[in-house]
Amino acid sequence: MEKSKGMIRLQPLYALEMVVFLLLATVVGMLFRKIGFTETNVVLLYILAVFVTSSLTRGYFWGILASVAATLTFNYFFTKPYHSLQFYDAGYMVTFAVMTVVAFVTSALTSREKENAKKALEKERETQALYRLTSHLTEAKELSDAAETAVSIISDLLGCQAACLCYDEKGNPEQTFLQQTEEGRLVRRRLDGEEELKKRLAQLHAPFDMGTEFYDWPVYGGQRILGVVRIPVEAAAGFGETQKAFLHSMLECVALAMDRILAVQEQAASRQQVQQERYRGNLLRAISHDLRTPLSGIMGTSEMIMDMSRREDPRYELAQGIHKDAIWLHTLVENILSLTRLQEGRMVIRKQEEAAEEIIGGAVARMAGRAPDREIQVEAPEEVLMVPMDAKLIMQVLINLMDNAVKHTDGAEEIKVTVKKDLQGENAVFTVADRGEGIAPEDLPNIFQTFYTSQIKPVDAQKGIGLGLTICESIIRQHGGRMEAHNRTDGRGAEFVFTLPLKETVTEKDAPDSGEEDDDGAVS
Known part of the structure; x- marks a missing residue:
């Protein structure tokens, strides 16, 4: 809009320039005629006026107008009869035509060169501007x-x-x-x-x-x-x-x-996060290793006190509480060590054919030491179900799930562990079910996230930090299986189900054992 207004303001100036150059050509042409120069020289003066006019104006209009005006002015002042647009000599017709064409072509070429020069300047300006912008950015x-x-x-x-x-x-x-x-x-x-x-x-x-x-x-x-x-x-x-x-x-x-x-x-941010994770993992691993030795001593001493005391003795109940808390802390330490190994990629799965019922039996026996007053039902098929697995890690998964079920059920409620083949016969399906309060709908999407804990637990439930289920899900996923959690459909309670492939499809590389030998000789 501003550009068009500027062009309108320049129109009178362009008209004045054209008139001035044509007037100068006319004056000089009359001087040439007095001197005795031929009319050809005068024609060149008018062509020069058209060229200068085209150079100093914008667009093709003023150049074309100057071409026509130059032809008419030459005819008016320099052809007989003078001061008239008529002419006696028919040869002037050719002169006028050639003069008009030459003036028009000169004007067009001049205007085109001006436009090209203008575009080149704009390109150069844009290039410099982009360079300036890029260098600053x-x-x-x-x-x-x-x-x-x-x-x-x-x-x-x-x-x-x-x-x-x-x-x-x-x-x-x-x-x-x-x-x-x-x-x-x-x-x-x-x-x-x-x-x-x-x-x-x-x-x-x-x-x-x-x-x-x-x-x-x-x-x-x-x-x-x-x-x-x-x-x-x-x-x-x-x-x-x-x-x-x-x-x-x-x-x-x-x-x-x-x-x-x-x-x-x-x-x-990624480098900082990796560095923080490394520091955190080193700190957790160091603390966990330092805690395991005194915890083992506390667990052994409390068991000795329990064995040496009668059940009605107040010291028995005190030692029993110490023993339970020590077991909880020991489990927490084991989970932290497992988490650090998972995050650092140092937990390598070493699969061997294992009998599923033997692994479940070993996990139940371990739980009997932790919760001797709780009964855990086991259902397994009659035939021996051999499953490729890392026995220590799968036992850890089962213990974590059963420990979770114990925490969320009363003493007389049912806790059941089952194993069977799926309908296609391709996977072994393990289930740990309880009759506790179940899983809240808002907890289901997040239950396997790290450090996620449900907010609706019984007041007397042992507080966790949200590592056990995360570690279980990671171990099962590394075995090529999957884990899910849902509420039971046959009544109150929750079920944790995981599957393990019955056929090994991945060729494993030589790697250290998944268990890690600690300084005190224990294997986690």
């Missing part, structure tokens, strides 16, 4: 730095008060955006209609969105919107295709810079 360390650079350079190059809105890591626009004022300062403005803007851009099928105050150009990264460059309506409405293409090129530079910044930040 390379130095940006944060998204806010990239936004400041983009706003400043786009505002200067396009002659507007551009703005930039950044998106956060969750894909939501920030509460404020950056804009350059008419004085060249960068200010923060509050974003209105955040959800509406987000919805419009998510459904956008055009290069930009036309709002009431801004035209919004999204800055797309690899997978999502990284930001929005906002151009005021009064400026954006006057953009031509060249300016829009130039803006698109700048937006690509901004997108690459923002992608690079986010990638660097993600790498730094």
Whole structure:
């Protein structure tokens, strides 16, 4: 719009330039005639006037008009009868035609060269601008730095008060955006209609969105919107295709810079997380190893006191409480050690053909020492069910699941462990079921997550830290099976079911044993 107004203001100046050059050609031509030069020289003067007029004006119009005016002026002043548009000599007709064609071609060539030179200058200007933008964006360390650079350079190059809105890591626009004022300062403005803007851009099928105050150009990264460059309506409405293409090129530079910044930040966060996990694993492993020896002594001493005391003796109940708490702590230590090995990839599965009922029997025997007053029912098929497994790890899974069932059921309630083949005969299905309070619906999706614990437990239940089920699920997954949890359909209670393939399909590599020899000679 401003460009068209500027062209209108220049029209009188172009007309004056054409008249002046034609007048100068006429005056010099009359001087040539007095000197005795031929009319051919005068024709060249008018062609020169057309050439200069085309050089100093924009577009083809003034060059063509100057060509016609030059022919008529030459006819008026330099052909007989003078001061008339008539002519006596028929040969002048050829002169006028040639003069008009030469003047027209000269004007067209001059105008074309001007347009080419103008386009070359614009390309050079765009190239320099993109280089300037890229070099500044390379130095940006944060998204806010990239936004400041983009706003400043786009505002200067396009002659507007551009703005930039950044998106956060969750894909939501920030509460404020950056804009350059008419004085060249960068200010923060509050974003209105955040959800509406987000919805419009998510459904956008055009290069930009036309709002009431801004035209919004999204800055797309690899997978999502990284930001929005906002151009005021009064400026954006006057953009031509060249300016829009130039803006698109700048937006690509901004997108690459923002992608690079986010990638660097993600790498730094990942390195920091890996380092923290390493420190955490080392600390947990060191603490766990240091706790195992005194816990073994506490468990042995409490058992001796229980054996030496009568049940009605208060010391028996005291020793029994110490023994139970020591067992709980020992289980917690074992789980922490297993978790660190899983996270560091040091838990290697060493499978051998094992009888499923023997593994269950060993786990039940271990549980009898922990909870001697609890009865655990076992159901197994009559035929021997041989399953490829790491016996120590699967026994640990069964003990964790049975220990979990003991914690959530009263003394007289049923706890059952079953094993059988599935309908296809491809997997062994292990089930640990109880008659406790069951699993809350909100807990089911998260029950195998690390450090997740249910909030609806009996008041007297032993508090856990959410490692046992996570470790169980990881062990079963590494065996090529799967684990799930759900509430029982035949009444109150929960069931934990896991499957193990009956046929080994993965060729295992030589690796250390899954058990880890500790300093005190115990194997976890």
